[in-house]
Amino acid sequence: xxxxxxxxxxxxxxxxxxxxxxxxxxxxxxxxxxxxxxxxxxxxxxxxxxxxxxxxxxxxxxxxxxxxxxxxxxxxxxxxxxxxxxxxxxxxxxxxxxxxxxxxxxxxxxxxxxxxxxxxxxxxxxxxxxxxxxxxxxxxxxxxxxxxxxxxxxxxxxxxxxxxxxxxxxxxxxxxxxxxxxxxxxxxxxxxxxxxxxxxxxxxxxxxxxxxxxxxxxxxxxxxxxxxxxxxxxxxxxxxxxxxxxxxxxxxxxxxxxxxxxxxxxxxxxxxxxxxxxxxxxxxxxxxxxxx
Numbered sequence: 001x002x003x004x005x006x007x008x009x010x011x012x013x014x015x016x017x018x019x020x021x022x023x024x025x026x027x028x029x030x031x032x033x034x035x036x037x038x039x040x041x042x043x044x045x046x047x048x049x050x051x052x053x054x055x056x057x058x059x060x061x062x063x064x065x066x067x068x069x070x071x072x073x074x075x076x077x078x079x080x081x082x083x084x085x086x087x088x089x090x091x092x093x094x095x096x097x098x099x100x101x102x103x104x105x106x107x108x109x110x111x112x113x114x115x116x117x118x119x120x121x122x123x124x125x126x127x128x129x130x131x132x133x134x135x136x137x138x139x140x141x142x143x144x145x146x147x148x149x150x151x152x153x154x155x156x157x158x159x160x161x162x163x164x165x166x167x168x169x170x171x172x173x174x175x176x177x178x179x180x181x182x183x184x185x186x187x188x189x190x191x192x193x194x195x196x197x198x199x200x201x202x203x204x205x206x207x208x209x210x211x212x213x214x215x216x217x218x219x220x221x222x223x224x225x226x227x228x229x230x231x232x233x234x235x236x237x238x239x240x241x242x243x244x245x246x247x248x249x250x251x252x253x254x255x256x257x258x259x260x261x262x263x264x265x266x267x268x269x270x271x272x273x274x275x276x277x278x279x280x281x282x283x284x285x286x287x288x289x290x291x292x
Contacts (some may be wrong), residue, residue: 002016002041002045002048004048004052007197007200007206008153008155008197009155010023010024010025010155011023011155011157013206014048016036016037017037018034018036018065018067018162018203019159019200019203019206020033020034020036021033021034021200022048023133023153024054025057025133028053028054029054029055029056030054030056031057031058031059031060032045032059032060032075033059033061033062033159034059034062034068034069034161035059035069035075037066037067037068037070037116037119038070038071039074039120042073042074042075043074046074046075046078046079049079055079056079056081057081057082058084058133059075059081060127061089061093061127062086062141062149062151062162062202063089063146063149064090064093064145064146065099065145066099066118066119068162068202069085069093069096069119070115070119070120072093072122076122082131083122083125084124084126084128085126086126086147086149089145089146089147090126093122094121094122095121096118097113097118099118100118102263103262104259105263108259109255111254111256112259116256117256133154134154135153135154136152136153136154139152139194140187141160141161141187142184142186143163143179143181143183143184143185143186143188144162144178144179145179149161152196156196157197157198157199157200158196158198158200159200160191160200160202160210161202162201162203163187163201164203164204164210165203166205166213169203174224175224175245175251175261175264175265177263177264178264178267179267180271181225181267181268181270181271184221185218185221188214188217188218189218191214192211192214192215196208225268227245228265228268228269228272228278229272229278230291231244232278232289234290235281235288235289236289237287237288237289238262238289241265241269242261245261245265273289277291277292278292279291
């Protein structure tokens with residue numbers, strides 16, 4: 001873990017729970033794509049930088065989930081590097097309490113205020129094309145989170161952030177976190193058409209061709225959607241739907257899984273309602289869902 005792996009002349013990634021991209025800008029300067037999940041990750045990245053005699057100039061965050069921005073504060077404090085994040089992700093990076101608050105739908109209890117869902121705050125600026133090093137390209141990847149992006153480097157490596165999960169992860173956990181199902185499916189179809197020297201997803205193996213994995217992710221989204229519609233043969237409240245999904249897929253409920261999977265299931269229900277596959281009614285002061 002935290003091994004530095006070179007994938008092209010200028011581009012590397014650091015093997016970690018969420019891969020960290022590293023791109024050489026010249027013989028001395030480098031930038032990072034994300035920073036890992038906590039201060040300890042930041043320390044390990046700093047050690048790699050020091051061993052190679054590199055100077056960190058900037059961190060480009062793909063999105064604001066805690067496992068991608070957790071090393072920001074430490075690395076910025078150690079190196080004085082700039083930090084950039086796209087759109088609303090920039091606000092979440094500056095104010096990390098928003099992530100568990102958004103997931104829970106209110107002020108999060110202490111079981112949700114931990115480093116896996118709430119990074120330390122860091123001083124971020126909004127990502128724009130002008131803030132990128134020469135030759136870099138921003139790739140919009142909405143769906144998993146609000147304004148998530150990926151990057152194409154000058155040597156044609158594409159960092160895909162969290163838009164893909166590995167087969168093993170999907171087979172084990174079944175329901176991957178999604179904020180906007182419609183946007184996520186559009187993103188996956190777009191990624192199928194991309195060409196690159198190599199693709200580096202944060203949570204799947206780096207590969208020259210990700211077409212089959214993209215389709216596997218699409219198929220899993222559609223499977224979950226069909227499953228939810230099938231569960232809603234009778235009118236059910238959200239909690240009953242969530243309980244049925246956890247039971248049928250053999251998942252274990254705790255606070256973290258409740259908010260991650262629960263938020264995703266609410267997103268599925270919104271998408272299914274908007275596309276006419278389920279309806280929502282209020283009866284006896286309770287919101288009930290049923291297939292159409």
